[in-house]
Amino acid sequence: MGKVIAIANQKGGVGKTTTAINFASALAILEHKILLIDVDPQGNASTGLRVPTDNGTIYDVLIGDKQMTDIIVSTDDEYLDVAPADIDLVGAEIELIQADNREQILKKALHPIKDNYDFIIMDCQPSLGIITVNALTAADSVIIPLQCEVFALQGLGKLTETIEIIKTGLNPNLSVEGILLSMYDKRLRMSNMIVNEIKNTSDYAVYNTKIHRNIKVAESPISGKSVIHYDVKSTGAQDFINLASEFLTHQN
Numbered sequence: 355m356g357k358v359i360a361i362a363n364q365k366g367g368v369g370k371t372t373t374a375i376n377f378a379s380a381l382a383i384l385e386h387k388i389l390l391i392d393v394d395p396q397g398n399a400s401t402g403l404r405v406p407t408d409n410g411t412i413y414d415v416l417i418g419d420k421q422m423t424d425i426i427v428s429t430d431d432e433y434l435d436v437a438p439a440d441i442d443l444v445g446a447e448i449e450l451i452q453a454d455n456r457e458q459i460l461k462k463a464l465h466p467i468k469d470n471y472d473f474i475i476m477d478c479q480p481s482l483g484i485i486t487v488n489a490l491t492a493a494d495s496v497i498i499p500l501q502c503e504v505f506a507l508q509g510l511g512k513l514t515e516t517i518e519i520i521k522t523g524l525n526p527n528l529s530v531e532g533i534l535l536s537m538y539d540k541r542l543r544m545s546n547m548i549v550n551e552i553k554n555t556s557d558y559a560v561y562n563t564k565i566h567r568n569i570k571v572a573e574s575p576i577s578g579k580s581v582i583h584y585d586v587k588s589t590g591a592q593d594f595i596n597l598a599s600e601f602l603t604h605q606n
């Protein structure tokens with residue numbers, strides 16, 4: 355049964371999509387069968403890998419009558435499939451309010467395809483609305499990217515609270531894999547101070563692997579490729595391969 359992992363933080367611009375795309379790609383390169391699901395109306399994970407939306411999007415699964423298998427697109431990497439999203443998903447935030455068991459729709463949709471994958475990775479939007487609640491209800495675990503900047507920890511309390519609420523009701527087995535430090539710049543004393551603060555104050559494990567700020571990481575979505583396919587020798591590519599390896603050592 356595939357493990358479902360949400361990449362979540364309601365703070366915007368902290369590296370969720372960058373992590374989702376490149377972590378998924380790194381695991382796929384290590385020959386784990388991966389489904390990357392875009393659960394963000396911004397559709398950045400979909401456009402970052404140039405995934406077409408002609409067969410429908412996650413919106414059609416949540417609100418319409420499509421199945422996951424209808425919308426899943428294969429990529430040049432035989433181990434990586436993507437379920438795309440686009441701006442239509444904005445509407446689901448309101449339309450889902452009327453739905454029965456509205457928090458569990460994604461979980462139910464994933465059930466028939468879970469066995470086809472080793473890991474299912476979901477790129478969440480920067481909010482804790484009903485779509486993100488669907489992702490956290492469908493998830494087995496969460497990875498929380500945090501940017502190495504002042505105020506990084508601000509807002510983490512709200513995410514923790516949401517995870518705890520979901521654990522007490524909708525998804526008792528939800529766990530936090532760990533915090534991933536993104537956009538790390540070792541030249542900045544501030545980055546190191548923030549790393550120490552996060553390690554000292556967080557209830558969650560922190561990955562030893564840090565994602566360095568790296569221009570190749572920022573450029574790669576323009577080519578429609580993960581940083582690993584864009585420039586395998588870059589620091590960014592190495593960081594995400596290291597992250598995948600560290601993650602795998604914690605799986606049983």
Ligand SMILES: Nc1ncnc2c1ncn2[C@@H]1O[C@H](COP(=O)(O)OP(=O)(O)OP(=O)(O)O)[C@@H](O)[C@H]1O
Nearest residue numbers: 366367368369370371372480537566567568571572
């Ligand atoms: N390691 C990195 N090195 C350089 N640039 C990075 C790195 N990680 C992320 N960025 C850049 O920072 C910006 C925000 O990253 P990203 O889109 O992954 O964040 P996000 O959390 O998904 O944002 P949102 O909350 O809007 O969904 C992007 O322009 C991205 O290219």
Ligand SMILES: [Mg+2]
Nearest residue numbers: 370371394398
């Ligand atoms: Mg994003």
